[in-house]
Amino acid sequence: MTTVRRTFLKNTAAAAMAAALPAVNFAQAPAPARSNFAPQSGAWRTFEVTTRVDILKPQGVSKVWLPIPSVNSDYQRSQGSSFSSNGKTDLTDDGVDGAKMLYAEFPAGQPQPFVELTSRVQTQGRAVDWSKKTAVREDADTLRFFTRPTKFLPTDGIVRTTAQQAIGNARTDVEKTQKIYDWIVANTYRDPKVRGCGEGDIKTMLETGNLGGKCADLNALFVGLCRSVGIPARDVYGIRLVPSAFGYKELSGNPASLKGAQHCRSEVFLKGYGWVAMDPADVAKVMRLETADWIKNTTNPVVAPVNKALFGGWEGNWMAYNTAHDLALPNSKLEKLGFFMYPVAEDAGGRFDSYAPDDFKYQITAKEVRI
Known part of the structure; x- marks a missing residue:
């Protein structure tokens, strides 16, 4: 042929x-x-x-x-x-x-x-300026679409209960998102034994208490928790293309061979800011793999700038496929x-x-x- x-x-x-x-x-x-x-x-x-x-x-x-x-x-x-x-x-x-x-x-x-x-x-690259709000508009049907439950992203039961516990008395969507982001970083972890990017079955993760996984697990959990309390959120599925300009080996891709470079990120829609970049899964990856020792706190100088930047930003060495x-x-x-x-x-x-x-x-x- x-x-x-x-x-x-x-x-x-x-x-x-x-x-x-x-x-x-x-x-x-x-x-x-x-x-x-x-x-x-x-x-x-x-x-x-x-x-x-x-x-x-x-x-x-x-x-x-x-x-x-x-x-x-x-x-x-x-x-x-x-x-x-x-x-x-x-x-x-x-x-x-x-x-x-x-x-x-x-x-x-x-x-x-x-x-x-x-x-x-x-x-x-992306980096939100939290000091400036703008009149960002988004179609109401689109926002509803990104609060819907899916097979692996239920928004009721243990998912909603966990989200409500995480946000506590937070009132604004920004505050709630920060609380959920911090909860993911504090309670989940990168598990190198998980195949590929994981499965993203967040209900099973919460019911079993096994909160280890990879990007499609941890960022899916972040998205599901946000949706369960009414914050529009979505996973963004893509692939790392080239090395990080900041020298982080675990946040890099090898352009000569990108097998295994697939990476899922996430976004939330916040009034006054629009769709905002998030990636708590990469914080977990840096904590677990960037150095020879597993870093267990976000105040570590290797982790701290990543933890701060990925709440509202990500590096542009990555290509998105779809949501x-x-x-x-x-x-x-x-x-x-x-x-x-x-x-x-x-x-x-x-x-x-x-x-x-x-x-x-x-x-x-x-x-x-x-x-």
Whole structure:
């Protein structure tokens, strides 16, 4: 079958100009010394991110779904993608959350099925100025949507009880959010043994008392607790692209190989500030893994600036895919995904393990383009 090639870059002239400029090779650059973690907005960076999937031993019809950056906001400009494959391809979305994806299907007997996707995005850091309020508007239906319960994010029972205990007598949404953020940092922990980014089943976490996990667990718990007390909140699923400018190894991506660099962040909508960045899970990651010893308090000089900055900000070395929960993949009869930030593939033998990228196999790389 002839290889299919498609391009849908939104700004062809700008894309061509950027492609002619040299890419930055972070793999050979020395890591900066760790410094005060203080991301700021204002400096846009342009990245091209390439994901390739090869089905090594297909059984019958094979199907692949690749997440496409679907977020356009004050911190990310998704500028389109190009792709190639020797299968039938379709650009589609989940039909609910607006999670865009490339779907590829291969007939039984297709030799060496593959699909490759390259997406271009611009990103910048975020840092809310708590001293300044503005008249930020958001659609009422959107805000209701991001307070809804989902399969893994219930908002009643033990979830609501836990949130109410965490917020105590806090009155404003900012105060409540700070209390919940602090509760997550104080009571949960990064568990390196959890596979991938975790599952995000927050009710089970609370009922069992097992509050260890990874980003899709800890940030999901933060989002669920916020929603349960009426604060609009959402997980933002994405991937780290390049090293941290502040020298934090655990807050970095290796652009030469981004397998395992997927990372879930979160946002809350606060009156006077709009959608505000949050990432208590990364505080837990720094506490557990940034140094040889597990740091158990947020006053430690390695942790303190991260804990402060990630309440209201994040670094722009990361790309967002989508904010989708309980996602049904088009053309799949198997169970819904809790979230979608990994390549997904199925064949007659069932769904492949997205946490084992060498099994079917996939690779993700990134390069920064200076414009």
